Every structure is written in structure tokens, then in C-alpha cells.
Amino acid sequence: MPFKFDFYDFTSFTQWVDWALHQACSPFWATFWEMVIVGIVFLLFYAVVGLYLVLAERKVCAFMQNRLGPNRVGPWGFFQTIADFIKLMMKEIIPIRNADKFLFMFAPFVVIIVNFLALAAIPFAKGLQPIDLNIGVFFVMAVSSMGVVGILLAGWSSNSKYSLIGAMRSGAQIVSYELSVGLSLITMCVLAGSMQLSTIVENQADAWFIIKGHIPAITAFIIYMIAATAEINRGPFDLAEAESELTAGYHTEYSGIMFAFFYLAEYINMFIVASLATTIFLGGWMPFHLPWETFAGFNHVMDYIPPIIWYFGKTAFLIFVIMWFKWTFPRLRIDQLLRLEWKFLLPISLFNILLMALIILLGWNIGL
Amino acid sequence: MTEDLKVIDAEEQEIIINMGPQHPSTHGVLRLVLSLKGEIVNKVEPHCGYIHRGIEKMSESMTYQQILHLTDRLDYLSAHINNEAYCLTVEKALDIEVPDRVKVVRTMLDELTRLASHQLWWASFGMDLGGQTCYFYGLRDREHILDIFEETTGSRFLQSYNTPGGFMADIHPNFQKKVKEFITYFRKKLPEYDQLLSGNIIMMERTKGVGMLTKEEAISYGVTGPSGRGSNFSCDLRKLHPYHAYDKVKFNEVLRTECDSYARYMVRMDEMRESMNILEQLVDNIPAGDFAVKMKPVIKLPEGDYYQRVEAARGEFGVYIISKGEKYPYRVKFRSPSFCNLSSIDLMTRGNKIADLIAIGGSLDYVIPDIDR
Numbered sequence: 109m110p111f112k113f114d115f116y117d118f119t120s121f122t123q124w125v126d127w128a129l130h131q132a133c134s135p136f137w138a139t140f141w142e143m144v145i146v147g148i149v150f151l152l153f154y155a156v157v158g159l160y161l162v163l164a165e166r167k168v169c170a171f172m173q174n175r176l177g178p179n180r181v182g183p184w185g186f187f188q189t190i191a192d193f194i195k196l197m198m199k200e201i202i203p204i205r206n207a208d209k210f211l212f213m214f215a216p217f218v219v220i221i222v223n224f225l226a227l228a229a230i231p232f233a234k235g236l237q238p239i240d241l242n243i244g245v246f247f248v249m250a251v252s253s254m255g256v257v258g259i260l261l262a263g264w265s266s267n268s269k270y271s272l273i274g275a276m277r278s279g280a281q282i283v284s285y286e287l288s289v290g291l292s293l294i295t296m297c298v299l300a301g302s303m304q305l306s307t308i309v310e311n312q313a314d315a316w317f318i319i320k321g322h323i324p325a326i327t328a329f330i331i332y333m334i335a336a337t338a339e340i341n342r343g344p345f346d347l348a349e350a351e352s353e354l355t356a357g358y359h360t361e362y363s364g365i366m367f368a369f370f371y372l373a374e375y376i377n378m379f380i381v382a383s384l385a386t387t388i389f390l391g392g393w394m395p396f397h398l399p400w401e402t403f404a405g406f407n408h409v410m411d412y413i414p415p416i417i418w419y420f421g422k423t424a425f426l427i428f429v430i431m432w433f434k435w436t437f438p439r440l441r442i443d444q445l446l447r448l449e450w451k452f453l454l455p456i457s458l459f460n461i462l463l464m465a466l467i468i469l470l471g472w473n474i475g476l
Numbered sequence: 477m478t479e480d481l482k483v484i485d486a487e488e489q490e491i492i493i494n495m496g497p498q499h500p501s502t503h504g505v506l507r508l509v510l511s512l513k514g515e516i517v518n519k520v521e522p523h524c525g526y527i528h529r530g531i532e533k534m535s536e537s538m539t540y541q542q543i544l545h546l547t548d549r550l551d552y553l554s555a556h557i558n559n560e561a562y563c564l565t566v567e568k569a570l571d572i573e574v575p576d577r578v579k580v581v582r583t584m585l586d587e588l589t590r591l592a593s594h595q596l597w598w599a600s601f602g603m604d605l606g607g608q609t610c611y612f613y614g615l616r617d618r619e620h621i622l623d624i625f626e627e628t629t630g631s632r633f634l635q636s637y638n639t640p641g642g643f644m645a646d647i648h649p650n651f652q653k654k655v656k657e658f659i660t661y662f663r664k665k666l667p668e669y670d671q672l673l674s675g676n677i678i679m680m681e682r683t684k685g686v687g688m689l690t691k692e693e694a695i696s697y698g699v700t701g702p703s704g705r706g707s708n709f710s711c712d713l714r715k716l717h718p719y720h721a722y723d724k725v726k727f728n729e730v731l732r733t734e735c736d737s738y739a740r741y742m743v744r745m746d747e748m749r750e751s752m753n754i755l756e757q758l759v760d761n762i763p764a765g766d767f768a769v770k771m772k773p774v775i776k777l778p779e780g781d782y783y784q785r786v787e788a789a790r791g792e793f794g795v796y797i798i799s800k801g802e803k804y805p806y807r808v809k810f811r812s813p814s815f816c817n818l819s820s821i822d823l824m825t826r827g828n829k830i831a832d833l834i835a836i837g838g839s840l841d842y843v844i845p846d847i848d849r
Contacts, residue, residue: 173612269493273515273830343606344678352501352604353834438678439606441831442515 116414119235146238150224157379158372159189165375165431172435199364204267207361211265216362216369218258223376225251230383231305233393233415244305245293248384249286252339255377256282259341259348259358262370266361274357277442278341278348284449285345288335291457292328295464296388299325299473309392315399316391320474324464329389331453331460333429336385338445340377343434347442382426386419390426393419399474490518497526501604501834504844508821508833515829520822524815528848535808540566540640540775543808547795548634550810551846553593554789556585556629559638564719565784565795566640569777576721577765578642583720584655584758585629585637586786587751591662592621593789594702594744594751597841601741602673604838605682610673617665624654640775642768655759659752666748674745683737687824687836690735697823698816701791702747703840706740708733713787725757737839744841776803790814790841814846 125145129138163178163185170177178185204212229244229251231237241247256279263275299321300308311317318325338345349357359370386392393415397407440448467473496507505526511519531550535543547558560582567574595618602610622632627648629637637643648654673679689699694707704711712729714722730746732739777799785794791813798807817840825833 169608173609174616175612269491273512277515346606347831350606350831352606353830355500435609436672437607438602438673438676438682439831440678441682441829443829444678444681 116416117234122235150227150238154224154227154372154376155193158375159193161375161379161427162192162371163189164427168428168431169435172432193368196368197365201364201366202361204361207267208265211261212361213366215258215262215265216366216373218261219255219373220369222251222255222258223373223380226380227376229305230380231309231387231392232419236416237306240304240306242302242304245297245303245308245384245388248305248380249290249293252377252380253282253286255373258373262362263358266358268361270354270356270360271358274348274350274354274360277350278358280442281341281345281347281445282339284446285335285338285453288331288449288453288457289339291454291461292332292335293384293388295324295328295457295461296321298461298464298468300388305387305392309387309394312391312394313397315397315474316389316394318389319399321464321467322474324460324467325389327456327460328464329385331457332385332389333426335449335453336381337430337433338449340374340381342374342378342430344437344439345445346434346439347445350439352439378427378430379423382423382430385426386422390422391418489513495833501837502844503600503837503842506818506842506844506847510830510833512830515831517825517828517830517833520825520833522818522821524818524844524847526848527845529845531849532808532810535805537804539803540777540805543805544639545634545636547810548636549845550812550849551788551790551793551814551843552634553596553843554589554793555634556589556625556637557786557788558793559636560586560720561784561786561788561793561795563638563640564786565782565797566775566777568784569780569782569797569799570640570775572641572769572771574642574769575765575767576763577767579721580758580762581643581647581767582638583722583725584755584762585625585635586720587754588621588624588655590789591748591751592618592625594748595621597744597789597838598669598673601838601841604834605673605679607673607676607679610669613665613668613672617662620658620661624651624658627651627654639768639771641771642766644768646767647762652759652762655755659755659759662748662752666745669745674741680738682831682835683741683839684734685736685738686828686832687737687740687839688735689820689824693820693823694735697820699791699820700816701788701813702730702743703740703817704791705730706732706743706839707735711792713785713792717785719784719786721758725754727754737835740839774803776801777805785811788813790843790846791817810849812846812849814840814842814844815849818842818847 126138126142129141133141167177178188181188181191203209226248228238229241229247231240259278260275263271263278296317297303299317300311302308302311318329341348349359354360359367362370395410395413395415395418397410491512493510493512494507495510496502497505502508507523507526509521509523510517529549531546535546538546544559544562547562548555550558595614599611599614602608602614625635626632628651629635689707691708694704694709699707699709700711708731710729710731715729727750730743730750732743777797779799779801781796781798783794783796785792792811793813794811796809796811797805800806821836821840824836828836
């Protein structure tokens with residue numbers, strides 16, 4: 109059953125912007141202005157998502173801890189993180205003696221740039237996707253694994269032992285968990301038959317992949333959620349910044365806006381991870397559809413909810429789950445962390461790919 | 477002895493790290509100098525004295541009533557128990573028998589203090605392991621005990637409610653009601669602690685088999701209190717040398733044989749239940765009578781030396797007073813449990829990881845002002 113409501117399609121709007129710019133100026137300048145517009149939109153999007161995820165985390169953690177959370181700046185502390193951000197922007201960046209100045213200043217930007225690149229390939233709604241690469245999944249994985257470079261640089265250049273230990277931990281952790289993230293995504297690519305994110309979403313028009321792929325898809329989803337939480341250094345896998353052990357790990361020595369960059373990047377990473385899970389497992393912006401004819405009426409009703417709401421709703425739910433992990437579990441130890449990956453998640457992922465391939469060969473998947 | 481930066485021994489490839497005096501999980505201004513080989517801790521060297529206030533020396537120029545207020549400041553989490561230990565010593569020296577009412581109320585306040593202390597320990601232990609929600613659960617329940625203290629003793633934290641011979645004032649009329657309310661409340665809340673942390677697989681992985689301390693080692697290092705009892709070292713002074721009304725109540729000495737951090741954790745969890753049992757037995761049986769013995773305004777201990785030890789929340793707390801028969805003591809010595817418990821940290825941590833050091837430190841539950849005095 110194809111997606112019916114073209115009313116929610118952004119393609120015509122973006123094409124109109126393109127056409128209008130081309131009418132107004134030469135092709136070079138049209139492209140230039142398009143890039144500027146996309147850049148500004150993304151900067152704003154980045155800032156808003158980052159800041160409000162910080163607020164959301166503070167509210168969620170307050171909810172879990174019998175507290176109220178920020179409630180002084182604006183209603184429900186709505187402007188709290190904006191105030192925090194302004195404060196951090198005005199704070200002094202403390203230069204570290206004997207630190208490698210260039211790398212020290214460069215590291216936060218590596219993390220930020222990587223974030224932007226990964227965000228660029230995510231389809232937010234039909235036609236609302238900056239770059240639709242035909243290897244979208246691969247691109248996001250490749251780019252987001254570069255984030256570790258920023259963390260390693262930060263740890264190394266700070267010339268602080270706590271930072272160094274944090275960075276080394278993070279290196280070991282991200283390199284290991286990348287495997288499981290990759291394998292679980294590949295499992296789904298096998299099902300989708302494509303690595304292009306827009307195609308992946310459109311293939312889920314009749315049912316989300318987590319329904320279509322049933323057992324291996326659910327396994328892959330769970331593995332992805334665990335491994336992705338580890339990859340973005342969040343609790344219970346937040347060893348890189350293990351507050352009670354390493355004070356703040358790799359960003360111990362950062363202050364002011366440089367610290368804010370790391371902090372924002374952590375939340376954007378969380379957003380990217382949740383977005384990718386939404387796109388690949390939960391149908392991206394696709395409404396909730398069931399593949400059986402009996403549910404045609406139900407599917408039709410679901411179509412009335414705009415895709416952007418579906419998308420952000422699912423992402424928000426996954427982000428909540430990730431926060432839930434963090435605020436209920438204690439932290440793992442580094443050897444336990446690596447054991448979990450190499451002895452449990454990796455073999456299960458490998459087996460899972462095989463299972464998925466078999467299921468597709470035998471035609472046991474639902475829907476298609 | 478070490479510079480903060482660039483101390484890398486080329487031969488041994490060890491990194492020396494100063495954990496503390498400012499560090500989130502040393503629970504105060506304790507400095508641990510770690511020799512690390514990667515993540516493995518080769519050696520831990522505790523450096524104390526960052527919060528040394530010279531309480532023992534100060535005591536030599538203070539009257540016996542004044543010293544009492546210093547004992548609060550040792551182990552501030554079991555302030556009331558410290559007060560009592562000191563009062564018991566003075567009463568023993570003067571050969572005063574306090575009224576039964578005082579004995580029972582002291583026992584109850586003792587157990588409330590122990591509960592509050594263990595709640596805070598649980599809270600911070602959870603946070604040491606990275607589960608920050610624990611902290612707020614622990615503090616939420618501790619608040620109820622502090623409210624009881626506030627009503628009866630006039631102070632929430634450092635009570636100084638005791639005085640040689642009894643109490644400063646009688647208990648608040650609401651005391652019994654509040655304690656009963658608290659017990660019903662906390663009996664419901666304690667399973668939450670288990671759900672959140674005790675049964676958690678990550679928590680078990682982090683603590684089981686970590687920080688082994690055999691019974692012999694516990695005895696030779698003088699590790700007492702719940703930490704010692706986690707190593708099957710029977711050292712509960714409430715049972716062995718009963719004071720106050722402890723000989724009148726029924727309770728079990730909690731002992732575990734696993735000798736690891738998890739055993740020390742479980743001992744404290746079970747002790748909270750035992751404390752509530754003790755409270756339940758006493759709350760309806762507070763005898764009527766005076767709340768204090770009439771004392772002279774100037775206390776002069778007869779010449780001699782006096783020692784009294786009690787079971788504080790962290791272990792054996794002892795007060796040793798040498799008197800020359802004057803207004804001021806000649807020498808006062810406090811045997812603080814945290815100091816002896818801390819000394820075993822090197823033994824337990826060697827060969828383990830940094831994260832284990834934090835878990836072990838949390839399971840020892842040291843309080844820094846108690847170490848430094």
C-alpha cells in the first residue's frame with residue numbers, strides 16, 4: 109500500500125525554492141544561496157535540538173529522581189538551557205599550560221563537524237532531507253565513527269591524565285561498539301535491499317521493518333539500541349566521562365563554549381542515533397501501518413497524522429528510552445564493557461545477519 | 477612527592493595520578509595517590525590531613541561539656557553516636573547511672589542515626605557506581621529521619637543533644653508517633669532500594685568478587701563495622717559489649733562470608749532492617765522518668781584514664797580520656813572507624829581497575845572528617 113497523502117510531501121516546496129532561486133539569479137549563485145539557506149536552517153536546527161534535548165534530559169532525570177528540574181527561567185524552565193548557553197558563551201576559555209593548543213581548540217570542532225555531516229543524511233520527512241545519498245546508511249556510519257577522533261584529540265591534547273584515560277577508554281569503546289552498530293544496520297539493509305535512506309523509508313510504507321523482519325529485526329533493534337548508547341558514550345556506558353572516576357573524562361579541561369560544544373554534540377549524537385533507529389527500524393516519517401488487508405481502515409487513519417510528527421514522535425520516544433537507561437543503571441567497568449561487546453553482542457549480531465538472510469531467502473518475512 | 481603532570485616512569489611505565497583532594501567520589505577532601513598501569517591500579521596511597529582540625533588537641537583546653545560539641549564534627553553522619561560515646565565515657569568516669577528513659581531514647585536515636593547514615597551511604601554508593609538516581613532516593617528517605625531529629629533535638633545534622641548525664645531536653649511529644657510513621661514508610665521504601673540497585677546485574681558485576689578482604693586481614697587492619705562484618709568478622713559492639721538498652725532488645729548481628737564489596741553492601745542493607753526492628757521494639761516502651769541526671773556545672777573527672785567504645789555507623793568508635801583531675805582533660809583520643817577502614821584500601825585495590833577503586837571506596841563508606849579529626 110503506497111503512501112497516499114501528497115499533502116505532506118515537502119518535495120514540491122523544496123523544488124519551488126530551487127526554481128525560484130534559479131529564476132532570480134545565475135545557477136552558481138542559486139546553488140550558493142541554497143547552500144546558505146540549508147546551512148542556516150541546519151545551524152538553527154542543531155542549536156534548538158541540542159538545547160532542548162539538554163532541557164529534556166534535565167526534566168526526564170528530574171522526573172526519575174523525584175525532583176522538579178529547571179523551573180525558574182520561563183515556564184517549566186523553558187529558557188533555562190538558552191540562559192545556560194549564553195552564560196557558557198560568555199565564559200572564559202581557560203588555556204591549559206603545556207597543552208597542544210591547536211589540537212585542543214580543534215577537537216570540539218571535529219566533534220561538531222561530524223555531527224553536522226551525520227545529520228545531513230537523515231530524512232526528516234518526504235522531501236525534507238539535505239543529501240539523499242545512495243549509500244546513506246554507510247555514510248552515516250562512516251561519518252559518525254569519525255567522532256572518536258575528536259574525543260581522542262581532546263583527551264590527548266589536554267595534557268591531563270584523567271582526560272587521557274577517558275579518551276583511551278572512549279577509543280576502545282567506540283571502535284568495539286561500531287561493529288555491532290554496523291552489523292545490526294547491515295542486517296536491516298539486507299531486509300531493505302538498499303542503503304539509501306529515502307528508499308529504506310519508502311519500503312516501510314506497508315509496515316515498519318521491525319514488523320516485517322520480526323525476530324531478527326527485533327534482535328537487531330535491541331542490539332542497535334545497546335551498541336548505539338555505548339557508541340555515543342552515554343550511561344550506563346559513559347566510561348569516557350565517568351563522572352565518579354575521571355571527573356569528566358576527555359572534556360575535563362575544557363571550559364566555556366568549548367565545553368558547550370562537547371556537551372551539545374553529545375545530545376545531537378543521541379538525536380542522530382535515535383533518528384537512525386527511527387528511520388531504519390521504525391519507518392522514519394512513515395505512519396504506523398499494518399501489512400494486512402483487514403487493517404486498511406486503521407492504516408488510512410494513521411495517514412492523517414503528518415509525517416513530521418511521526419518522525420519526531422518516534423525519535424523522542426527512543427531518546428527517552430536512552431535517557432531512561434542512563435538514569436536507572438549504574439555504570440559498567442571497562443573490561444565488562446568490552447566483554448559485553450566481543451563475547452555477546454558481536455556473535456549475536458553475526459548470527460542475526462545469517463538468520464535475516466535465511467528468512468529473506470525463504471520468504472518468511474512479513475509484507476514484501 | 478609527585479607533580480601533577482608528566483610523571484611517567486620510563487622503566488615501570490606507571491602513571492601517577494592524584495585522585496583528590498578535589499574529586500567527586502573521594503567523598504570529601506581525601507587525596508589518593510594512584511600508581512596506574514593503564515587501567516590497573518598498582519598501588520593506592522591515601523594522604524590524609526586535608527581537613528585536620530586538631531580536635532584532639534583542642535579538647536585539651538576545653539571543659540568536658542564543651543568537648544561534646546566537637547565530637548559531632550568527627551563523623552558528621554553519625555554525630556549522635558559520637559556524642560553518646562563521649563558522654564558514656566564521662567559518665568563511666570564519674571560513675572553515673574543514667575535513667576532508663578535516657579538509655580532507651582539514646583538507643584533509638586542511635587539506630588535512627590545509623591539508618592540515616594546508611595541511607596546516605598546507599599545514596600552515594602549508587603552514585604559512585606554511576607547510578608545517580610540512587611542519590612535522590614536515599615536523600616528523600618533520610619529527610620524523614622532528619623525531621624524527627626529536628627523536632628526532638630532541635631537540630632537536623634549535628635545534634636549535640638546529649639550531655640554527660642542525659643539529654644539537654646526531653647524528647648518531643650511527637651517523637652514516638654513520628655518514629656512509627658517513619659518505620660511504616662521506610663519498610664515500604666526499602667524494597668525500592670533493592671529494586672533499583674541491589675538486584676541490578678551491572679551492580680552485581682561491579683561489586684561481586686571485587687575488593688576481597690579476608691577475615692584475618694579485616695582483623696589485622698582493624699576494619700570494623702559493616703565493612704568488617706562483610707568479611708565475617710563478628711565485631712558488633714552492640715552485641716559483644718552491650719551499652720544503652722542494647723541488652724534488652726532482640727536483633728541479629730548481620731554477618732556475610734563473601735568478603736567482597738557486595739557483601740559489605742548487603743550487610744548495610746540488612747542492618748537497615750535490623751535497625752528498624754530495634755526501633756520497633758523500643759518505640760512503645762520508652763519508660764517514664766527524668767531525661768537527665770543532675771550534674772554539677774563544672775565537671776572534673778577523677779584522675780585516671782577512661783575508655784569507652786560504641787558501634788558507630790561505620791564501625792567501632794572509641795573515646796579515650798586521660799584525666800589529671802582538672803577541669804580540662806589531660807589528653808583525649810578518638811578511635812575513628814573510617815581511619816582504620818581506609819588503611820585497607822590499598823590491600824583491596826591492588827591489581828584491580830580504577831572503577832573498582834571507586835566501588836571499594838564506596839563500600840568502605842569512609843567519612844573524611846572522621847579520618848582526619
